[in-house]
Amino acid sequence: MKPQKNVTPRKYPRQQRAQKTVEAILDATAHILAKEGLEGVTTNSIAIMAGVSIGSLYQYFPGREAVIAALVERYMDRQKAIVVMRLTRLGPESELRELGHELVAALVESRSKDPALHRVLVQEIPRVGRMAQLLDLHADLSELVTESLKSARVELRLERLDLDVFLLVHAVDAMVNALIFTKPAKYGLEDCIDEINSLVLNSLRIK
Amino acid sequence: MKPQKNVTPRKYPRQQRAQKTVEAILDATAHILAKEGLEGVTTNSIAIMAGVSIGSLYQYFPGREAVIAALVERYMDRQKAIVVMRLTRLGPESELRELGHELVAALVESRSKDPALHRVLVQEIPRVGRMAQLLDLHADLSELVTESLKSARVELRLERLDLDVFLLVHAVDAMVNALIFTKPAKYGLEDCIDEINSLVLNSLRIK
DNA sequence: ATATAATATGATCGAATGCTCACATTAAAT
């Protein structure tokens, strides 16, 4: 394995203009990533695109990887926020089918904002902290799903529930991505979301 | 988007030693990829690791990306070979459950040979022909599964069968990868394979 | 044997990239 590079920010922006600078850097990175892929992202290209000098970049980030890592973190946080937002809108007494639908729909929505960026983040970003972040989201989802399943009055073998949840979280993740990347022309988005939900519910013999 | 680079081989190795050279180059690339990730792969590092001069590399490949593309192609071919091999061992009159199990088991086996390499190929390799190759495998699997389902005497809504197959192929792909990358300590590998198979069969309400 | 084609070598060049550092500018503190 490669020796893990330092990825922690150098210093925190205290003044407003400094925060603007940092945001501009992250926005520029996202823009380049979406448009040219990981290859196109160089510290210089970031600085130019952000309308910021290269020196400024190195004031806040120790290097290229750190910028990408920060972007990934911001992206994941926003993803989580969208999912949480939509799920909390539902009452705690919702049907499992409704909950599942909302969860899948939330994932689809959060990943549809900038599909090109999402693709790059999913397919091209290496260890740079992404794994940890993604597993984090998965862990959150797993917990949520497990809770809901246990509290719902459905009969299912509880012995292997953790294994099933582990597998299904990955499965749903992949199906949603597949939808984002190549949406089947024959069906509407809402139908596809329903179908994913149905497949999952069936797989657990629910309803 | 970046302008697609030329990725076709420069010339075919006719003599044995030339084939040895090409093989050594691909093996070295695989080795570096597995050990250091995409970043570690440079034309120079490949040549050194392969025990071959840098000039020789450029005799057969127009550049770095071409080497990776060739490796991906070789890898995918071998994957397919393993799956086809195991499936043809089964008679054409097998049960769906048996077929599913064999398919999942074959995927697991083919990806377990070199998990580190598999991880890099799955998570870090961009457009470099990988997408095409992967979609190829998916297309083959989809066809196979669709055939089997139609010829089997099971009742299922045929209207959405293509959508279901599309989604499930991605789902199985992801679940198998999840298994390879972080095998649940609590369960045996065979049990996990069975569980994936069961989930899929359930999702289609089979049996 | 000789000629021709195929293959292998590696010093070397140019371009790209990461990154620093001395200096300039702006904001906050006193």
Next chain:
DNA sequence: ATTTAATGTGAGCATTCGATCATATTATAT
């Protein structure tokens, strides 16, 4: 006002990497 801290600038250095080409070696053909 003056000082001090924070932020911004970009020319330029060092390094790395991709790629070439003149040359040497080995295989095949005649």
